[in-house]
Amino acid sequence: MSESLSRGRLHPDHESEYRALYQRDRDRIVHSAAFRRLQYKTQVFVSVMEGDYYRNRMTHTLEVTQIARTIARALGLNEDLAEALALAHDLGHGPFGHSGERALNDEMKSAGGFDHNAQGLRVVDFLEQRYARFPGLNLTYETREGYVKNYVRSGQSGRPRTLLGFVADESPTLEVQLVGHADEIAYDTHDLDDGLVSAALSDEQVRSVALWRQAEEQVTAEYPVLKEDKRLRWRTVVRRLIAMLVNDLLAETRRRLDAHGIHSVADVRKCESELVGFSRELAPRKLELETFLMDNFYMSPRVREMTALWQDRLRKLFAVYRADPTKLPEEHRRRAETQGDSLDRVIGDYVAGMTDRFASRQWELLVGK
Numbered sequence: 001m002s003e004s005l006s007r008g009r010l011h012p013d014h015e016s017e018y019r020a021l022y023q024r025d026r027d028r029i030v031h032s033a034a035f036r037r038l039q040y041k042t043q044v045f046v047s048v049m050e051g052d053y054y055r056n057r058m059t060h061t062l063e064v065t066q067i068a069r070t071i072a073r074a075l076g077l078n079e080d081l082a083e084a085l086a087l088a089h090d091l092g093h094g095p096f097g098h099s100g101e102r103a104l105n106d107e108m109k110s111a112g113g114f115d116h117n118a119q120g121l122r123v124v125d126f127l128e129q130r131y132a133r134f135p136g137l138n139l140t141y142e143t144r145e146g147y148v149k150n151y152v153r154s155g156q157s158g159r160p161r162t163l164l165g166f167v168a169d170e171s172p173t174l175e176v177q178l179v180g181h182a183d184e185i186a187y188d189t190h191d192l193d194d195g196l197v198s199a200a201l202s203d204e205q206v207r208s209v210a211l212w213r214q215a216e217e218q219v220t221a222e223y224p225v226l227k228e229d230k231r232l233r234w235r236t237v238v239r240r241l242i243a244m245l246v247n248d249l250l251a252e253t254r255r256r257l258d259a260h261g262i263h264s265v266a267d268v269r270k271c272e273s274e275l276v277g278f279s280r281e282l283a284p285r286k287l288e289l290e291t292f293l294m295d296n297f298y299m300s301p302r303v304r305e306m307t308a309l310w311q312d313r314l315r316k317l318f319a320v321y322r323a324d325p326t327k328l329p330e331e332h333r334r335r336a337e338t339q340g341d342s343l344d345r346v347i348g349d350y351v352a353g354m355t356d357r358f359a360s361r362q363w364e365l366l367v368g369k
C-alpha cells in the first residue's frame with residue numbers, strides 16, 4: 001500500500017514534514033490513553049489476580065506488531081501501515097478479556113451489543129479526546145480499516161463492511177489481512193508458553209498437538225541439552241513454531257499473489273478471496289492447535305473460574321451505573337445528556353475503557369464488601 005494512494009483522514013489535518021502518513025498514525029496510537037491502558041487489560045490470565053509474569057494485552061500487542069512488521073517487510077508491503085494496524089488492533093477490548101466482552105455485549109443489547117472491533121473504531125474516531133482540531137485520533141482510512149477485517153464484502157455471508165462505514169464491494173489491503181494472521185500467530189504461540197509456564201498445561205498435553213510435536217522433535221534433535229531443560233525447551237519450541245507459521249504464511253501468500261496475478265492495490269481490492277493465508281497442509285494443523293488451546297487452556301477450570309467471577313462483577317458494576325448515572329464521571333454523563341447517546345452506550349464506553357485494575361477498584365467501591 002503506497003501512501004500516495006491513501007484515502008486520507010476523516011477531518012482536515014496538516015501533514016508532517018518529516019513523518020510519513022502511517023508513521024504518524026502509529027505515533028498517535030502509541031500516545032493514546034487507550035494504548036497505555038492495554039498494559040492492565042487481560043489477555044488470558046486476569047492481570048489483577050495472576051501476577052505480572054504472563055502476557056497482557058500490551059505485551060500481546062507488541063508481539064503481534066513485530067511479527068506483522070517481519071511479514072510486511074518480507075513481502076515488500078508497507079511496514080509503517082502494518083505497524084500502525086498491529087498497535088491499534090486491540091484498542092477496543094474491555095477489561096477481563098473475552099468474558100468481559102460477553103458481559104458488555106449482554107448488558108449493551110439495547111445499544112446494539114458490544115464488539116471489540118466496532119469499539120476500536122469508536123475509540124480512534126471519537127472516544128480519544130486529545131486534539132483541538134478534531135475528535136478522536138483522525139487516523140487514515142487504511143489504518144481505520146483494520147477494525148473491519150472480520151466484516152465481509154457485499155454478497156458474502158457475515159457482518160457487512162458497510163456496518164462500520166467502509167466501502168461494500170472490496171477486500172481489505174494486504175496489510176490488514178496480514179495483521180489478522182500475525183495476531184493468530186502471536187496468541188497461538190504465546191498462549192502455549194503462558195499455559196506451560198503457569199502449569200495450566202503439561203508437556204504431555206501439548207504433545208498431543210501435531211505442530212508442537214514436530215517443532216519439539218526438530219529442536220531437541222538440534223540441541224540435545226533441551227531434553228533436560230524444560231523451560232529452555234518450551235521457549236525454543238515456541239520460537240520454532242513462530243518461524244514455522246511465518247514461513248508457511250510467506251510462501252503461501254507469495255503463491256496466491258502469483259496465482260491471482262496481483263500487481264497493485266486495486267488488484268487486491270478487487271480479489272474476492274483472501275490473499276494472505278496459510279497453506280492447505282498447515283491450516284488444519286494450526287486449527288488443531290487452536291482447538292487444543294480452546295479446550296485445554298481458555299476453557300480450563302483455572303482460567304474459567306477467574307473469568308466467570310469478573311464477568312459477574314462487571315455486570316453488577318454496569319447495573320450500578322444504570323441505576324444511578326450520577327456515579328459516572330461528569331464528562332461521560334454529559335455525553336448521554338447532550339449528544340444523544342443512550343445511557344447503555346455511554347456506560348458501555350466507560351466500562352470498556354477500564355483496565356482490569358480500575359474495574360476491580362470500582363467494583364470494590366460501588367458493589368463489593
Ligand code: MG
Binds near residue numbers: 060064089090
Ligand atoms: Mg489481538
